[in-house]
Amino acid sequence: MGRKSENAKNLYLEGIRDGNPRVAVTKYTGERYTQHSTGVRDGVEGFVEFFEPFIERNPSRDIQIKRCIEDGQYVFLHVYQNINDGEAEWVTTDFFDTNADDKIIEHWDVIAPFANSTPSGHTSIDGSTDITDLDKTESNKEIVRKLIEDCLMRGGNAENLSNYISKEKYIQHNKDVADGLSHFQKLATNPNRPLNYDEIVLLVGQGNFVATLCKANWKDSNEDKDYAQVDIFRLENGKVVEHWDNVEEVPVNDVNGGKF
Template sequence: MSTSQAPGNSPKLQNAKNLYLEGIRDGRAREAVTQYTGDRYTQHSTGVRDGVEGFVEFFEPFIQRNPDRDIQIIRGFVDGQYVFIHAYQSLNGGKAKWVTTDFFDTDENDKIIEHWDVIAGFFTSPSGNTSVDGVTEITDLDKTEENKEIVRNLLRDALMEGGNPANIPNYVAEDIIEHNKDMPDGIQALIDMASKPNRALNYRRIVLCVGQGNFVATLSEANFNDGTTDQDYAQVDVFRLENGKVVEHWDNMEPVPEENVNGGKF
């Protein structure tokens, strides 16, 4: 388990960052994907086929369409074989702004062999928090597994179908800092959302749970049904924890496509 390693020093994390920055920001798609991926590259990103050629055929036209690419890695951490990246993209002078949440699996040589992502637009919350600002420092390396279990229990006990929102205070601080586009800071907004009799968003399954110290990120299969729209979503949540409770939260959600050019979002 990588939790004993100093944050930011992992070659796995550097390979994931380099794939992003050299391959996409710097426009060297083929060189980067060839250098930083392993014998296979299984892809779950919407519209991107598996392998080196799938990456190149998607990102070379992307690079041409977007000659001005400001890409920043805001957060990144490692948990065993897995890497998580929280990235901000501003394209063509801010004409498009995106937030990407990425999970990578790696092989014994620290090369990337599988990738999942969820991409959504950049926004500001009702309390004035953006979808990427906030604390970035990784601390409490000895609490990684404990914090991952707290997050799993929050989703299972309170937010999944059949969960009880009354359990939320067991896992979430009263003064939580919220980066969701629809919720202000404070625990009450989360309780109110989860307690609606026919709430729109329900978590169905935790696909990945990756953490290091005080940060935990989850990829979940979810469903959004507000009475007019019934859509399956890939949902990413990023949690920062202190003293056994979630004190800050970011999220990203993307519709699951009906047709895939790869194995699907999960």
């Protein structure tokens, strides 16, 4: 991994896990730090004013970086957080933009509760971590882009999922969905499916891993809400074989420019 990935990791580990927010945000961010995290203002002072009280309230902070993708100027992190010895467990999915000096200048995140069991016996963070197939980065990114645009966006045709997802092996880390393409296809092909993707905001990849941040909407008889949706895909031989996701409701009002 390059220096930009190390800067993103260290902002987490030194700033939040080790309790040095001002030192870390000053060291690892650039001339600006545009923030899309709910409740956090832009800039060094926004980071400090949010995390100093967080650190004081939460003296025990086990933070583990499970996956890291570096793609040009962008870095993606898949992170597990255990706060106060199990009082709260979170999965954070973070995208960072960097400048020519590899310093962080913009940040997006989606945070959701950790799931310790799925229908097929996984968790929301376990599974493969090894980055391979670096020569296939761009083709794998294009496969994921087509998967979302063709099958998951409003008006898309989920009958085409098998063009992009393996029929033989599909490991699913969503807390509500079992392994296997057939289980996901049943949900996605429902004509009244409540979740639809509206826009791909960020798409980053490295070898066999691709991560996306999308604008999405959940609409059923009980609610109509906009969400920030992160998906992480692992690919083999041109097909998705493993999937993790994270979703967070988009706040109506926030202290920065918004979730996207």
